[in-house]
Amino acid sequence: MFRINDNFTKLPASYLFSEVARRVNAYSESHPGADIIRMGIGDVTRPLCQAAVEALHKAVDDEAAGETFHGYGPEQGYSFLAEKIARYDYRERGIEIDTDEIFVSDGAKSDTGNIGDILSTANRVAVTDPVYPVYVDTNVMGGRAGDLGADGRWTEIEYLPCTAENGFVPALPVNNPDVIYLCYPNNPTGTTLTRRQLKAWVDYCREHGALLLFDAAYEAFIREEDVAHSIYEIEGAREVAIEFRSFSKTAGFTGIRLGYTVVPKELMGLDEKGNKIALNGLWRRRQTTKFNGASYLTQRAAEALYTEEGQRQVKETIDYYLENARMLREGLAEAGYEAVGGINSPYIWLKTPGTMTSWEFFDYLLNRYHIVGTPGSGFGPSGEGYFRLTAFNTHENTRRCIERLGATDRK
Amino acid sequence: MFRINDNFTKLPASYLFSEVARRVNAYSESHPGADIIRMGIGDVTRPLCQAAVEALHKAVDDEAAGETFHGYGPEQGYSFLAEKIARYDYRERGIEIDTDEIFVSDGAKSDTGNIGDILSTANRVAVTDPVYPVYVDTNVMGGRAGDLGADGRWTEIEYLPCTAENGFVPALPVNNPDVIYLCYPNNPTGTTLTRRQLKAWVDYCREHGALLLFDAAYEAFIREEDVAHSIYEIEGAREVAIEFRSFSKTAGFTGIRLGYTVVPKELMGLDEKGNKIALNGLWRRRQTTKFNGASYLTQRAAEALYTEEGQRQVKETIDYYLENARMLREGLAEAGYEAVGGINSPYIWLKTPGTMTSWEFFDYLLNRYHIVGTPGSGFGPSGEGYFRLTAFNTHENTRRCIERLGATDRK
Incomplete structure (x- = not known):
């Protein structure tokens, strides 16, 4: 068979968000009138x-x-869009990316x-912890994770903790991984790395022959000067990094x-004979074979974002969310919570009160205050004792959320 | 590294279609005035x-x-669409498919x-030959193909020839494959199998514990009574078959x-311990982890196709293409070509004249008659000596194409 x-x-x-949805649905059903404020899933x-x-x-x-x-x-996207991306997302920041390095x-x-399709299953993987679950789960599917230990860690994955103890700045790996995932501005912590801090990772990857998978999905939220919008702002990154962007x-x-x-043409990996093979061609082959292009409609919509009017409207929307993030940050501080993020990011990452676990705090907030957030432990072992709130809501709901948080018991 | x-x-x-495009572009550039009729790629x-x-x-x-x-x-699609699919594509044909067996x-x-993500890399694969290249290429990427032999066949793939000699009806496999791809109405030959013929494949898979991957992308072109619209019209198919559909x-x-x-809940594969595992759950996990749902816009557009008005308009469009197919079939016969397909399909599969190879005929048609088709050999070794024309064009261009084909040298 x-x-x-x-x-x-x-x-x-x-899966984390299914479990969140399950508990929220169960609560709603048993408490039909409950005025629930959803600050959980990262949806706009x-x-x-x-x-x-x-x-x-x-x-x-x-x-x-x-x-x-x-x-x-074209499976890799229309040139009308790739040209806009190359110009506005890169050239205007002093970065040269060719349109044939962009895969929409x-x-x-x-x-x-x-x-992972284009990478050997023998590669060893490192992730920051907490982390977006997709990186880990897809490597489990690909056979690179080993087994799940009782400590919540996969035996073959190197975890790089990001906690209050190290200021949410991951240390460089020690087990010589082949593939490293970084997401900045970070999901779930909402923290960033400065250009100088990122440089250390690019240098590490160049020195150790590691591939850097850089997820910049939250780039548009960056407002501080010393935070890189693209990994390619860092010297040498074209030789080691793939960058993922999202609209x-x-x-x-x-x-x-x-x-x-973005897969730069300089980026090479080894085949079994020790030849250097360009990843750009491999990803092109993967996409032309297993994908048939993004919707024409959506590509036209994205093109329109790069007009002056489009850019202004995008900024307006992001500013709206960032105002929520500011309100959350300040409201949480006032209520006595320790929290990070929310400056160049829509995410706020807070320490749960006392010795509460992430899921205990989830249930406490849901049952007592009708607030839905995301338990930090769902993002990895080092997320235990933390909790994520998002800025994706209305000002009004954010204000009401803060009022309710002010009433919580911080002991 | x-x-x-x-x-x-x-x-x-x-890749086949890139090479076609390359030759057409080269010809156009050196012959700027040439009035080229494109009957190659299967695009509407x-x-x-x-x-x-x-x-x-x-x-x-x-x-x-x-x-x-x-x-x-939802990653697996909105229920407003899944309900329409379950009702109109299945229930109205006497087939029960639950909405949670449908993955948009x-x-x-x-x-x-x-x-392939959810299947063991150890599975042996069988394909009809000629075949849609994606089935083969993705199994090469997944490590199930072995090596490419001088005969154009991958050593670990079982090829099931479909040629004029067997009336384009593949024989059942002899090497006990684990996974069998069937596409009916067929791309590229345009031929179909009757319900009775399909039953033999379902029975084979049940008996041998093989998985049937049934690609029904061209279902809407079916006009004859004894041709199944879905593999699930065949008794026992729910236990062995996954069906792929396309809009x-x-x-x-x-x-x-x-x-x-469609992944029926009865469909099971073995894990390494010999347990039977439902593929429905595996595909759900794959899609919820590596995919974020199809565009809301397109899902709403698809929903509208299931209205009375939508169904009438879809039929009108398909009828338009089928009229082209009829013209091509009859025109080719009149010009002395042997051809199949074009009855329940937009594809016509013709024998190249004399001893011409597929690519020789491609160049001959392009250079002398400014017609672009697809060389049969691009679909597999048994496609050599054949050529594909498509009905995806205007009546006017189809008519002109036939006139030009009438002038070709059939010797």
Whole structure:
């Protein structure tokens, strides 16, 4: 009889956000009137900006007429979009990225998940801890994780703790990993690394022949000067790093799906004979074979974001969320919570009160204060005792959330 | 230094359609005035139908307002669409498929490519020959293909020839494969199997514990009574088959991306301990971890296809292409070509004249008659000496193509 990929059977049954949803649904059902404020899942709440909406309507009309109809597009995305990305996301920041180094896709979750296809299953992986679960879970599926230990750590993955003790700055790896995932601005902690701090990682990867998978999905939230918008601002990064970008949080494209991945032509990995092979060609082969391009409509919408009007509207939306983040940060501080993030990020990462575990605090907030957040332990062992709140809500709900948090028992 | 997936280095550098595009571009550049008729790549040419266009505009407006904005949707698709699929694509044909057996995605190419994620790399694969290259190439990437022999066959893949000699009906496998790909109506030959013929495959899979990956992307073209629209019309198929469906050819969604995959709950594979594991749960885990749902806009457009008006418009479009297919079939016969397909399919599969190879005939048609088709050998060794033409064009161009084919030298 045919065989399954056994690695799948190692994965714990429940995915973090499904478990959150399950508990919230159970509570709502038993308390129908409860006025629940959802600050859990990292999904945007503001509608698409006008520039994107207009571009979408126009693109739909393109699809409605024979002369302007677009069928299969290039699997790596239309050049009208790649050119805008190269110019506005990179060249204007002093970074040269060729359009054939840009691979437009249906989102960063797909790309960070699928990137393992082009890498050997023998590579050893390092992740910061806490971490976006997709990095770990996809490596479990790919056979690179080993077994799940009683401590919540996979035996073959190197965990780089980010906690209050080290100021949420991960130390460089000690086990010589081949592949390192970094996400900055960070999900879930909302913290950032300065250019100088990032330089240490690029240098490490160059020295040790490691691949840096840099997830910059939250780039649009950066407001401080010394925080890099792209890993390619760091010298030498083109030789070691793949960068993942998303329009989800930038422009609220979570529902219409778009992201892109940059694979510089200098970036090489070894084959079994010791030859250096360019990852750009491998990813192109992967995408042209297993993907058929992102929606024409969404690519047109993204193009419109790079107009002056589009940029202004994007900034307005992000500013709205950042104002929520500021309110949360200050409100939490006033209520006596220790919290980080929320400056260049929509995420606030707070220490749970006293000795409460993350899930205990989740249940406490849900049951007593009707606030939904995300338990830090869901992001990895070092997330235990922490809790994530997001800025993706209205000012009004954020204000009400803070009032309720002010009433919580901090002991 | 980190290692790449060595299987990628085994893949021949050029992908069929890239090579076709390269030769066409080279010819166009050196012959700027040439009036080239493209009957090569299987992309639709008719605009989206009105029902889909209206639904798209409305969905864009949904995304433009806070109260109706849709962010992240369920990774496996919205229930509003799954319910329509279960009802109209299945229940009305007497097939019971639960909505939680339906996984909506950005297209059948992604799904047929990614399905390997949940299967052991030790499984042996069988494909019909000629075949859609994605099935083979993704198994090369996954390490299930062995090495490419001088005969154009991968050593670990079982090829099931479909040629004029066997009436394009593949024989059952002899090497006991674990995974069998079938695509009916077939790409590239345009042929079909009757329900009775399909039953033999389902029975074979049940008897041998093989998984049947059934690609029904061209289902909407079926017009004959004894051709199954779904593999689940065949008794026992729920225990052995995954079905892939696409809106690309049905409703011209090649540019806006949508497909779905059905994984019945009875379908089980073995893990290393010999336990039977349900594939439905594995695919759900794969999709929720490595995919973030198809575009809300496109899902709304697909929903609109299931209205009475939508169904009428879809049929109208398909009928238009089938009229091209009829013209091609009859025109080719009149010109003295042997050809199959084009009855329940947009594809016509013809024998090249005399001893011409597929690529020789490609160059001959391009250079002398300015017609672009697809060389049969690009679909596998048994495609050598054949050539694919598609019905995806205007009536006018199809007519002109036939006139030119009438002038070709059949000796």
